[in-house]
Amino acid sequence: MDSLSSAVRGVDAVVHCAAFFRGATPEQAHAVNDVGTQHLASAARAASVKRFIFTSTGLVYGSNGGRLASEDAPCAPTAAYPVSKLAAERFLLGVEDLDVRVLRLPFVYGDGDPHIPEVVPMMRGFPAAHRMSIGHHADVAQAVTRLLEAPSPAHRIYNVVDDEAPDLATLFASVGAQPPDGSNAEFARAFDALLDGRRIREDLGFKPKFPRLADALAAGA
Template sequence: MDAVAGTEPVAAGLPVRRVLLTGATGRVGARFLPRLKQLGAETRLMVWSPGPGVRRSATMIVGDLADAGACRAAVEGADAVVHIAAAFQGLRPDQSEDVNFQATRQLATAARDAGVRRFVQLSSSLVYADGAGAAAEDTPVRESAAASFPAAKLGAERALSAVRGLESSVLRLAFTYGEGDPHLAEAIGWARRGGTGRMHLVHHADVRQAILCVLSAPELPRRVYNVADDRPVGPAELLAAAPGFAVRGQVEEGAVTETEPGAQPFGRVLTAEAIRQELGFAPGFPSIAAAAEKGAL
């Protein structure tokens, strides 16, 4: 799945061998799953319904995260959980926050009770309030969100923080792109229609690297890490980096679309030094221009 060989460290001796992954049919999860398998991890999937790219198997649990029994079955024997799934399509923001709070609380509680060693929750920079400037991990998040996707991530984060006794970490991702992800086409659409400010990006290869950094860390010195590349870009820079990337206009599971007020990524910049200094994260694609030069869009 890697677009360019050598952009991700080989995590030899990954200390967790049995990993439960939620959200394997979404944009981030579908690109992370092959990396787990490449590293030899015994991977179990929990999905609401198998997507076209995911085949049923003995290691797949089809069930609702709000179902405590399904969560207990999913985490049984797992060393780690990577929780990417979020429910937001067709939900109001208040419904989305509540649904994801309940689902994540069930999963995290089941993981703690089963003795899971590490729980990684993928979140989004969209949880930070508009106009927050360069948001660090201790920048206040929104009280509520105007769009269902950031509301879903807020709900999941709040649920995880309420579950004590579980070694866990939250990765707040900048705008993800690369390896054909239609997110980039959506961002270019915003840029062409007059997006203002800068946006921070992170390539899927570096999202995978960040997850592996957390899974491999001997200890987690903090619960929240921002994950972003080295160079936020404005609309003109974004268009220059990917001039031929057509706006597809398609919506996939896991998409943050321009039809969601408050979900647009322009004007959001992250301070992402903590994960570099504490866990050794170093973007293989420090900018979208670097990714374009390597043919990794």
């Protein structure tokens, strides 16, 4: 706690991106993503930080049959990572005297990021037609900046997502991988919710620099 207190002393805003994702046991995910966030928020509040932005995940919505999930949709995650992130969200939104805003991120990719090839083995059994909400690093950064600069955002939770959710065959092809084989469609259901990105566009003027995966590929980004 002492290190957190010194880190936020004299700071106007905190953008909390740290998390334990792949490879975390449920206990580790809870300790880092939930309890760790609580400690940081408490330190930020004590230091009179003006705004606290928490980068959460669209996986908090859980399985919904592939429909678009708005920020007001029910959340029912089952995997340890989104369960821990949702718990942290709920704690943060209940903290008094701290201006908390939540960005629910999609699958994030970008130039130099190995995220796409890293998930190919995990999603090898998903259906090739399975669609996934994505967001480029540059657009995640834009969303954070817009939320930092907005004097009084209308909402506390915003989905961040590009304009097009590619299917996995397209995503895999972007890194030269063969399409997934559909052998574990049941597991894929935990990742079938797509993000509705209208709120951040309407409230904060967000417009993706790379609306589609094809745009990023064409730009070498």
